[in-house]
Amino acid sequence: MKKNNVSPGDYVLLLGKGKTWLVRAMEGYDFHTHLGKVRFSDILGKPFGSPIYSEKGEKLFALRPTIEDFVMKCERQTQIVYPKDLGMISLEADIRSGSSVLEAGSGSGAMTTYLASLVAPKGHVYTYELREEFKRMAERNVMKAGLEGVVTFKLQDASKGFEEKNIDACVIDVGDPWVLVPQCWKALRPSGRFVGVTPTMNQAERLSEVLRASGFSRVKCIEIMLRNIEAREGKTRPSMMMVGHTAYLIFATKVLETSQSASSDLAEAGEDL
Amino acid sequence: MKKNNVSPGDYVLLLGKGKTWLVRAMEGYDFHTHLGKVRFSDILGKPFGSPIYSEKGEKLFALRPTIEDFVMKCERQTQIVYPKDLGMISLEADIRSGSSVLEAGSGSGAMTTYLASLVAPKGHVYTYELREEFKRMAERNVMKAGLEGVVTFKLQDASKGFEEKNIDACVIDVGDPWVLVPQCWKALRPSGRFVGVTPTMNQAERLSEVLRASGFSRVKCIEIMLRNIEAREGKTRPSMMMVGHTAYLIFATKVLETSQSASSDLAEAGEDL
Amino acid sequence: MKKNNVSPGDYVLLLGKGKTWLVRAMEGYDFHTHLGKVRFSDILGKPFGSPIYSEKGEKLFALRPTIEDFVMKCERQTQIVYPKDLGMISLEADIRSGSSVLEAGSGSGAMTTYLASLVAPKGHVYTYELREEFKRMAERNVMKAGLEGVVTFKLQDASKGFEEKNIDACVIDVGDPWVLVPQCWKALRPSGRFVGVTPTMNQAERLSEVLRASGFSRVKCIEIMLRNIEAREGKTRPSMMMVGHTAYLIFATKVLETSQSASSDLAEAGEDL
């Protein structure tokens, strides 16, 4: 069972008047918001979900952060993949506790954090990144969520090939994802799943075509739109502004072209499959 | 590591010309499709992902079913929650390996199967259902996906109260979800998450209002639209028909009204919190 | 044929670096933008569509304003109906050259301007408004577009009844549109069309029910979503932000409950139909 009370060093999501802050509760420290100063000593030892009053007398709540909070509040320099898309990726790629997942590139580590939360405690995420500063940022963000134990960070060029074999799913979020398709085929177990995330139609089109030509089946491309609804008595309506586009999601399944016997498959799996 | 080869009794997703069938591979049995008869003896012992030829010479693939396949192909009598919505639910409710989840009602067990796949192997789903035939159907669907070990099925009226305490998330998919809000509050740990799934605006509105009035915070209501994109070289376009609506999703977090000391919280948690 | 050249007093849509300004070209006057000062004397006598250079040497274009420009740039204090919705209204209500239209309320006159542009030159728009300042604003906006000849502005309470009969279409954009349904039925010709514009689901629901109960048929409710596409070579994608909601549109057709002879209909039409 997860512990219910806030301990020193825990991350807490402060919620006040519709705004949220992801902060680390440290003995003897304060946190400043426009609602007034909050003392961490008022939070420590209390159950997550407790009310906390600022010096100005404003009421806030100290919530336990969800993985979505860690993703949305992560330190970042690039566009991150949105929750609406993350949820669909986990389902379509069948990523869950125990899965082994390849990711390229790590970017800010937002997606890595989410993937790690899915495969924990026994699965693993291998994430490739070319730029050292991004690798370090990804490491920091994954550590913040306490998931560093299930992630291996690699400062390596994925287009040179992945070192892992018999992987359950590949999640590719780079500008030219088609370049990595042959490498993904080699790294995936048969029936393993490929996921591509691309902002433009042109990338989605090219990636889909390359997947079809490279031993993948069940290729599909989707987009997800999320609308907030203001559900208030007698005046329920969708919010006026919404995010109209983030990315196209492309999914595919690795299939084998020739029927192999089980033993040859295992042999290959150990070699160069 | 998951085994890669099809064994007798395994479920297999047959894929042929864009159509799929979820079937159980049984020694000595055949499966009939419009593409011709497929012999299971041709699949057994082969890796998932292998090609299989029908008697008519048509090529099919024997894929490993994903949880989404089990959900979409489940035996059912009622509308199920769609993958686009399931993914969002897991994220917003922070349901993952190790979580304890309450569900009402079980319905056909499609959602139960998905929740079970998320919390496995150490978490648990407690699912309440009033109608015996639905309880049995849910059990059959969860067993099909091999997840019965992490689910407790209850033929019980959730409005009389849940027997579980300190639960991480409640997922409520019944016609009058507001009736269960006080019971969910009692069963949830502080900072635990509530999820409601309702087809109509009126339900979404009433549920949101009741949540706000019952010790929940961060109440939000969303809808998810999924569009398929036909990504083909030189003629990429969204599909003409799409699912325009399935359900509104309502999320909320349990907060505590008064600041409790850690010890009193633990005491309460063991009693009637 | 419309004249092609800008004359003194004409409205011109200045377009510069993606921004637009609706201005009146007056001899001897200047217009100031962040791109520098533009002299109207450089525009007068030139064809609409001509380039104009600011003092800073920036190139702008002097376009002929469309009705959409007049609508979107109108003086206003309230939310206006968006072009995406206006287009659908004209089609569903079959409003076109020669139509007679009732509107309540005038609001800022944006919708009035659009309706007037549709019915001109021989049709007519009768628009009811309770607040004098809105009536005057509507008059100013309609005059700007040069359409005052086809509009009658009334400072009158529409709920007390419309004075017009045998009207082709009613367009109702008030907070409690159901109140006006009986008045619309009386004012419309048989087979005439009703249009309601409401921001909330609750209003849409109540209005639809009242229409069904009041001698209207073919009642339908829709919403229109518009997405901008950034169509650029090799990087085409929808814009990130979009307007997710403006209003629900409710349409209905007046039908007669009992079969009338032609003559009795004409008699009634002259009286209290």
Place this chain on the structure above:
Amino acid sequence: MKKNNVSPGDYVLLLGKGKTWLVRAMEGYDFHTHLGKVRFSDILGKPFGSPIYSEKGEKLFALRPTIEDFVMKCERQTQIVYPKDLGMISLEADIRSGSSVLEAGSGSGAMTTYLASLVAPKGHVYTYELREEFKRMAERNVMKAGLEGVVTFKLQDASKGFEEKNIDACVIDVGDPWVLVPQCWKALRPSGRFVGVTPTMNQAERLSEVLRASGFSRVKCIEIMLRNIEAREGKTRPSMMMVGHTAYLIFATKVLETSQSASSDLAEAGEDL
């Protein structure tokens, strides 16, 4: 004022139990539906909007058809442009009573019918079509709506150039619309509007690029999504199925590259502008 009563030869929209039929009321004829036989003699002389009873005693209504009804019920062999898109086209291209419009190609004449309804009674639509059978079908559909007086049908290759000058708007719905962009520029008056209708992203992208490179400004590309709402007391919700995609709409305005004096413009307008 439009006449209110059904005369022999008039088109009538029969509405019965949510279904509609566009039929011509002819003395002495019957119309057969699954609701039973309807006699036109029961309709003639009655006001549009009257109830009519079938032989089986089912109640139908005889509505006056709107332009949308003529468009949606037109004889056709190709995909037509949907009302949601038509409304937006009229607004963005500023097409209204008195406008002169070029169309290529005529197709089934659904768009032609709509454009004709907008420009009537004094404007004109010139519509180009290569295939004789389509030209004839377009003529039949426009005649049905009684709008043949404002349309000129041309069996001619638009890519060889339009014969008209100083046109207010061009509406291009062909597979390779970019081919016609230079011809449209020549035919349009300065500040005139271009409209392209294309089903694929690739066409939208290419057309947008060609427009930008060819003396057009204010180039924009949009898509319109329409959702039906089932507005019923206590159970209001969007319909489950919707049309997810029909076409992208591309709009642009003709601008002049060099400033011309008014007189030279007029001269050019008469010659080869």
